[in-house]
Amino acid sequence: MKEKISKKALREAGSSYLLLSPTLFVLLLFIIGPILFAVYLAFHKVELLGITSFEFVGFSNFEKILEDTRAKIALWNTVKYVIIVVPCQTLLALVLAATLNAGLKGEKFFRIVYFLPTLTSSAVLTLIFMWMYNQNGLINNVLKLFGFPTYNWLGDPDVALNAIMIMNIWSTAPFFMVIYLAALQDIPDSLYEAAELDGANTLQKFWYVTVPYLKPVTSFVVIMGLIGTFQLFDQSYIFSKGSGGPNNSTLTVVLLIYQYAFKNLGTMGYAAALAFALAIIILVATLLQRKFSKEESLY
Template structure:
């Protein structure tokens, strides 16, 4: 085969490959990359929707405005608290479920299906179920009244509302990560545990010295995905508070605040600036985690 023929064949294969990728690239470009770049464009403009749509360049004014926005700081605090509590707990809970269901138990396939059901259930449905549980006339208060205690306005208490969303998120998300850890556990060679048993290592020693270290890649994945998901908390908070972030801004998250500024106040420039900052925070934390994981692996 001549050099010219080889070059033509390589070119044809390259063009064919990109043609196969074209539908995916068009979808990603339309629904991912274009909105991202447009949001960045809006973040440095003041958008007016009165009459003809107009864009006024304001530079970094939308970003500096955040420093004086009390609700932005409240939303950031709530989101950070949510992330710091939910991610470690749901990761540990997922590992626990995976280890239990990986053991030699009867009906373990049945329990795997039962535990996984919340993951495939609509988030809106789960939120409504938890609202019914914590409602003043809900299941939790009925149980308290049955044992002679007074009911409580759980969803009306700022100290409880966000914690209820945390519980729901852990319960609905941990089973998905459980499947990830189950797959990782089944890749660990049995010979390692057999050697440890011969050396006199008990179950706890095997767990801390073999299971956990070999679960690090799966743990990295679940923590990163957990952080990305919890930073973008919106639907549960929106349904719980009817879009207000109440009571007393206790369920206000950054994603919900972005929605309020964009679609209630029609302040698309400032909302886009908040979205850009949120994306930057998620990206930075992910890169730091990847760096730490790589160093730990080396």
């Protein structure tokens, strides 16, 4: 009886893995394989042009990160970007979702309008904002109209990264708004009715009922925001034409990885080490956020 069961179990397992084999092959070829190869490159000095060579250098690529001034600048720019953009886009998404869930007139129209930036290509949005940020562009013309000083949004190192932040907050918040909106519609009306009986006003109901109920969703939104912001590349690349300027003010870690991997000779291994270090930073940031969110849910 046991032999029949084991043979049947083996046959079923074999059939399952056979059906899964196309997916497993794709995962191995395009996800797991490149990750393992990148880790391999991180410990080698790689020369891909001319005669391809791989020279094992141990941890020297990682040691070089600590001495690389541009890597420190890129990391600081990225961390500053994450610290500002993630809370702002999360708060804006929550406010927009709560507003749309309040049953105001024209709710469906505003849902479409708010969600439009998410449907637009990131590169196209960046080009539109570059036109708006131009010295003779829309934003400066509006500032002039109201008597405010104008800015060199694209050429001033003190302003360039902030300009990218504003664009990303505006373009990413609608995506998270939809997630919040779906969660808001699952909150039982009885909770709000109970709060009203206790004398809670609209703001108190939002703070003491809506926000606590949405904590799991907020945790997800923050984690997705952390991963996305740490990987900032295309906007910074287009804004600075690949240089990370002006004066390295828009240089991010991913843009620096691109520069070392494809613009400098013999630094592919170092670029892989930077990518590996960035992956560790994102993992640690995500785990810390999950830990804090769990601790908050206990109280």
